[in-house]
Amino acid sequence: MKLLVAALESELQAFPAELPGFDRLVTGPGKLKAAYGLTRALDAADYDEVLVVGTAGAVDDGLDAGVYEVSAALQHDVQDLDGVVGRHVSLPSHVQTGRDGHTIATGDIFVDDADAVARIRSLGGVLVDMETFAYIWVSQQFDVPIRVLRAVSDRAQDGATQIWDEVVAACSAQLWQRVRGEYAL
Template identity: 80%
Template sequence: MKLLVAALASELQAFPAELPGFDRLVTGPGKLMAAVGLTRALDAHLAEQYEEIVVVGTAGAVSDDVESGIYDVAAAIQHDVQDLDGVIGQHVSLPTRVETGRVGVTIATGDIFVDDADATARIRSLGGVLVDMETFALVWVAQQFGVPIRVLRVVSDRAQDGATQVWDEVVAACSAQLWAHVQREYEV
């Protein structure tokens, strides 16, 4: 059994309510809700551990080199933390980077909806090409439980001025793209 995870129900709106071979989890937005939601789900299934966590959802592009489409995430960093020396992207107790074990892009996670040029420039300087609010936490929790994780993010916006309005308009299309991709990848 696999676990299908999204932050928001709207990101799963194109998916059927019941998907053979998958349990479903909607965590809520942000790192804390993602961490708590996934921890509870994995803790409840310790006896019959999930074979894989499949995360789907939207992300903003912070690099002009990133086109529209769906991306596998290879690694996640945090753009909204700093260590005791004030180094942005370094946490005082968590790793700087977590990896999924897959080939793909680096996503920058933070509890901020990024929609301005200054923030995107800062995130690019840390090595991120996409931005979201949950991936770092989800990958870190999956690692703590020893469960493989795959993160699929579809570009919903350019993470620039006005991205909040654009995201509301395109989430249904993003969900449909993700559902088509999951159908192909997992033959469901």
């Protein structure tokens, strides 16, 4: 059995309510809700894989609209005791999915600002979201393989919060098409 995970129900709106071979989990937005929700699910049942789907902002101008595989995540909203941004005092600076793909920067803020985009780029992120680091880290603690697919919803610049509401349905449809094809559903 696999676990299909999203932060928001709206990110799954194009998906059928029941998928053969998958349980479904909506955690809520942000790192704490993501960690709590996924921990509870993985503690309660055995899964072969965690499949995360959802939206992300693009902070790399080379990324067009579409669905991207995530290979690694970092936290853009933390710093260590020496003041190094992107390094947590007790967590790894990066977590890996074990797949080829792109690096996503996770933080508990909705990025809608050119200065934040520049900072995230300097850390190596090309996508930005609010949950992926937590999902990967928790999956690693339970030794469950994880796959993360993110659909670009916006450019994480001024006005991104307004645009996201308008495009989440299209992103969900793109994600469902990719999942349906790759998992033969």
